[in-house]
Structures are given as structure tokens and as C-alpha cells.
Amino acid sequence: MSNVQISPSLMTMDLDKFKTQLEFLDQHVDSYHIDIMDGHFVPNITLSPWFIQEVRKISKRPMSAHLMVTDAPFWVQQLIDIKCECICMPAEVINGLAFRLIDQIHDAGLKAGVVLNPETPISVVEPYIELLDKITIMTVDPGFAGQRFLASALQKIVALRALRDQNGYKYLIEMDGSSNRAHFKMIDEADPDIYIVGRSGLFGLNDHIDTAWSQMVKDYEEITGKKLNK
Template structure:
């Protein structure tokens, strides 16, 4: 059996079935992915720190906030106050802020993640890569669900895994964007630690979340040839 982590992107869930879907997923996934967008860094506005407060009422699973914002320093302390386990910031807006914000997150006993857009090379984060707990590779352009999968981004996952082995770094590697039946085989070959699944890979597969999860697992196993171990089996 193959153990990879799945983290549902909750901006793509059916909010009319919020409690039902989270209650089911609590027994099957490893963490939750919460997109926070400010309408400036990307032309969209989705979830907020308030959503994390509401989610906290019905789950004990770790939460990972993905900040698609122009001013991460405005949001970081709010997420620290909510004890958000992972706070992930885009490298493209961290010039002059990276060390300060990573230290601020670590000083609070939380984990700091860095997100790379498809065009951003991993070399951009070399000055502080040894401090990072997670690196998220965007396999689509950020801001909207359902975009075209950019296969060349998988090379960065391979390179980050090699670099981690060579240097002894401790970050986990996550992929975000169009993780579904069409792309599972290619993603598996790159071997990230965490898959973000959204509308095309999970929530859009069936109105019933249990059926949608079953379809996703079957898709993964059929396309990769590997038997999946879910969080409830680990």
C-alpha cells in the first residue's frame, strides 16, 4: 500500500453541506487546505480567517492556510492567533519579509510554508529554504479552480526531493492544482508528499461526499497502479 497525504481544498467544497462533508472527511484526510485571497494578488476573493474559526468547531485536523495576498504580514498574525498549524506564503511577495515572517510563525510554535507559482524557480527561495517546513508547487496559475494542469511544474517537485536528500532539509513537498484522474499518474511519478484535491479531483465527482471520495480513490489507484492508504488506515 502507498501512503500519500491528501488535503482537500475547501474553497471548492459545497458550503451548503459544510458540516456533512467535513464530518466525513475528518476520517479520511490528513489536513485541510484553506485558500485566503485578497482580490489583489489574484483577481478573486475566497475564504478568510473566520472560516478557520468555524472549521475548528467540527475538526481537530491540521489546517494549512494558503495566502494568495499582496501583503502577507497583514494576515500572518491573524492566523497565528487562530493557531493555524501551517501558514503558507507566496515567495513572489516575500522580498524583504521572508526571514521576519518565517521567524514570527516559528516563534508561535507553528509551521511556515512557501508557495511557488508555475513561473517561479526554486532558486528564488534558496536564501531561506533551510528554514521552511513546507514547499508548495503550484501546478496551475493561482487564483481559480479548474485550470489547465502545467506538467513542467512537476520538475520542481523532483528537484526539491533530490535537494532535500542531498542537503538534509526537513520540508515536505506539496502540489496544488488540477490533481485528478487525468494527472494522477504524472504527479505520482514526481512523488510529492501531499496532494491538494479540489473540484476536479474530489468535490465535483459526486454530490455525495462519500461517493466522491470513493471515486477519487479508485481514480488514483487505477491511474497509478498503487493501493492507497487513507488517513483512517494509517
């Protein structure tokens, strides 16, 4: 049986069925993944801290914010103000700020993470890796749903697990990008702790969220040979 956590990317959900989908998913998922893009770090603009507050009116599950922004301190403070459970910052823009931002998040009683884009090596976060609660590995280029899956990025998941085992680090390892039937086998072999599922892996499988969820579970179990305990 698989103990992986499932975190749907709400950027790809059907907003016409916002309440219905969240009420169903709350019975099955471990957390929600909230993409926050500023139009500068990536060209798209998506969700916001306000959206997290709207989700909280319906959901009891923890939320993890994935920042794709150039001004990390501005957004981190907003997310601290609304007590977003986990704040994941872009490793590419927090050099020189990482220690103080991680401390700021932890001092607020929240979890701090970083996100590594496909071209970004693990070495970028090694100076503060022992402080992290989560590391997200992008297996697609950031900013848009439906990007090409980059299998080479999975090697970083394997390396991060080895580093954690060797050093007793506490971070969870999350993968973000094209988590679906076509890639479940490769992802399972890399062995992340958290799968982010979006349009191709969940919301696009069927117009009805219960049917889409059942199909996602079936796909995972058929491809990996493991039962998904959800």
C-alpha cells in the same frame, strides 16, 4: 502502498453540506487546505481566518493556509492569532520579509511554508529553504479553480526532493492544481508528499461526499497502481 497525504481544498467544497462533508472527511484526510485571496495578488476573493475558525468547530484535522495576498505580514499575524497549524506564504511577495516572517511563525509554535507559482523558480526560496516546513508547487495559475494543468511545474517537485535528500532539509513537498484522474500518473511520478484535491479530483465527482471520496481513491489506485492508505 502509497504514503501520500491528502489535503482537500475547502474552497471547492459544497458549502450547503459543510458539516456533513467535514464530518466524513475528518475520518480520512490528513489536513485541510484553506485558500485566502485578497483580490489583489489574484483577482479573486475567497476564504479567511474566520472560515478556519468555523471549520474548527467541526474538525480536528490540522489546517494549512495558502496565502494569495500582497500584504503577507497582515495575514500572517491574523493566522498566528488563531493558531493556524501551517501558514504558506507567496514566495513572490515576501522577499525582504521572509526571514522575519518565518521566525515569527515558528516563534508562535506553528509551521511555515511558501508557495511557488508556475513561473517562479526554486532559486527564489533557496536563501531560506532550510527553514521551511513545507513548499507548495502550483501546477496551475493561481486564483481560480479549474485552470489548465501545467505539467512542466512537476519538474520542481523532482528538484525539491533531490535538494532535500542531498541537504537533509525537513520541508514537505505539496502540489496544488488539477490533482485528478487525468494527472495522477504524472503527479505520482514526480512524487510529492501531499496532494491537494479540489473540485476535479474530489468534490465534483459526486454530490455525496462518501461516493466522491470512493471515486477519488479508485481513480488514484487505478492510475498509479498503488493502494491509497486512507
